[in-house]
Amino acid sequence: MAMRAAAAAPRSLRRLFSTSTFVPPPTTAATPAKPSAEPSTNLFVSAMGKGLPKRYYKVLRILGLSKRTTSEGLHEAFSKFGEVVNARVVTDRVSGYSKGFGFVRYATLEDAASGIEGMDGKFLDGWVIFAEYAKPKPPPSPQNYGAPPPYGQNNGSPPYGRY
Numbered sequence: 643m644a645m646r647a648a649a650a651a652p653r654s655l656r657r658l659f660s661t662s663t664f665v666p667p668p669t670t671a672a673t674p675a676k677p678s679a680e681p682s683t684n685l686f687v688s689a690m691g692k693g694l695p696k697r698y699y700k701v702l703r704i705l706g707l708s709k710r711t712t713s714e715g716l717h718e719a720f721s722k723f724g725e726v727v728n729a730r731v732v733t734d735r736v737s738g739y740s741k742g743f744g745f746v747r748y749a750t751l752e753d754a755a756s757g758i759e760g761m762d763g764k765f766l767d768g769w770v771i772f773a774e775y776a777k778p779k780p781p782p783s784p785q786n787y788g789a790p791p792p793y794g795q796n797n798g799s800p801p802y803g804r805y
């Protein structure tokens with residue numbers, strides 16, 4: 643009984659997956675060929691895909707910094723790859739230690755590209771850092787600072803005084 647089911651299975655699968663009834667769609671000579679797109683010579687715009695102004699591509703965001711990394715140390719490390727206009731490590735207001743990221747602004751786009759190539763994935767103060775092009779801050783959304791929301795627009799939070 644099991645042999646009969648095993649012998650019948652390949653025949654039904656063969657019929658199910660058979661390509662003998664498949665007819666490919668006809669190809670017409672009237673179908674226009676798609677023109678090939680020329681690659682962009684501006685590598686920064688094609689790499690980012692956002693089309694941002696060129697001034698943004700001179701600024702690098704550096705991630706993974708040690709808490710002991712200073713702005714001077716960051717400037718010194720990235721100045722090997724081009725003219726650094728400004729280097730800043732974002733620090734905690736209370737402790738003064740690094741928050742783990744910073745920004746480096748180069749004078750030219752080529753210097754910024756070589757800074758990424760030279761320092762991305764390298765060690766700085768014993769930590770592996772990552773360098774990438776910084777993205778601009780989004781514009782602030784309009785808000786009523788400190789004012790309660792209008793009646794009926796509490797965004798799902800309970801009304802005042804009821805929990």
